[in-house]
Amino acid sequence: MAKLEIHQFPCLADNYGFLIHDADADVTACIDTPEVEPIRAALRRKGWKLTHILNTHWHPDHAGGNVALRDETGCQIIGPANEQDKIPSLERSVGEGDVVEFGPHRAVVLDVPGHTAGHIAYWFEDDGVAFVGDTLFALGCGRLFEGTPAQMWTSLGKLMKLPTETRVYCAHEYTQANARFALTVDPNNAELVARAKEIDDKRAAGEPTVPTTIGLELRTNPFLRAEAASLQETLRMVGRDPVEVFAETRKRKDSF
Numbered sequence: 249m250a251k252l253e254i255h256q257f258p259c260l261a262d263n264y265g266f267l268i269h270d271a272d273a274d275v276t277a278c279i280d281t282p283e284v285e286p287i288r289a290a291l292r293r294k295g296w297k298l299t300h301i302l303n304t305h306w307h308p309d310h311a312g313g314n315v316a317l318r319d320e321t322g323c324q325i326i327g328p329a330n331e332q333d334k335i336p337s338l339e340r341s342v343g344e345g346d347v348v349e350f351g352p353h354r355a356v357v358l359d360v361p362g363h364t365a366g367h368i369a370y371w372f373e374d375d376g377v378a379f380v381g382d383t384l385f386a387l388g389c390g391r392l393f394e395g396t397p398a399q400m401w402t403s404l405g406k407l408m409k410l411p412t413e414t415r416v417y418c419a420h421e422y423t424q425a426n427a428r429f430a431l432t433v434d435p436n437n438a439e440l441v442a443r444a445k446e447i448d449d450k451r452a453a454g455e456p457t458v459p460t461t462i463g464l465e466l467r468t469n470p471f472l473r474a475e476a477a478s479l480q481e482t483l484r485m486v487g488r489d490p491v492e493v494f495a496e497t498r499k500r501k502d503s504f
């Protein structure tokens with residue numbers, strides 16, 4: 249099986265665009281369509297022809313470029329079944345457990361509601377890669393616009409069970425701000441402290457902090473650490489239900 253090539257590039261103020269490509273099968277997908285021109289430019293530069301769009305959720309910085317790109321390329325648009333009405337350009341709608349075939353590669357669809365009601369993630373198990381949209385960020389998670397803390401905790405729980413080495417492509421470069429918040433709720437986590445410093449260095453050098461990995465997030469992302477003693481102690485919520493701890497962490501971040 250040819251390697252799944254991944255090309256990452258900035259869009260809008262802080263989104264990332266991702267093109268994935270398999271050379272043998274000559275297929276190219278765009279994960280979400282935050283902004284048309286940078287996507288066009290990336291396709292030109294790589295010499296790839298767009299065959300698929302894989303949407304994670306309906307927000308305009310994720311599906312806003314669908315129609316223009318489809319009209320130019322005739323690509324197939326695949327996205328969340330539970331947001332079909334909000335993404336009228338979908339040609340195929342998918343949900344939990346569905347498999348999206350991409351040349352020889354396969355993505356398993358995970359329903360991860362919370363940020364939006366129908367948000368999905370694409371897990372390329374054999375390639376060790378997950379595209380998680382606005383559900384999980386490096387050191388953060390999406391705001392709960394259309395879901396409850398319990399729903400989001402369940403969704404994050406699905407991602408937490410992926411193999412630790414899975415490379416996680418999140419849709420925004422929010423990491424530096426997320427790190428500043430994370431340090432307020434988990435200040436005694438030595439690996440988080442060290443990571444925050446690395447993130448500052450990377451951003452100062454103009455480098456992306458995406459992708460991350462499930463393992464790194466499990467050890468340092470406060471939104472995945474509702475069961476961790478160090479976080480519970482800082483929040484004075486020792487022994488409390490992880491949903492409550494997660495909800496409190498999310499609430500604090502919303503007003504940080």
Ligand code: ZN
Binds near residue numbers: 305
């Ligand atoms: Zn969003």
Ligand code: FE
Binds near residue numbers: 307310382419420
């Ligand atoms: Fe977004």
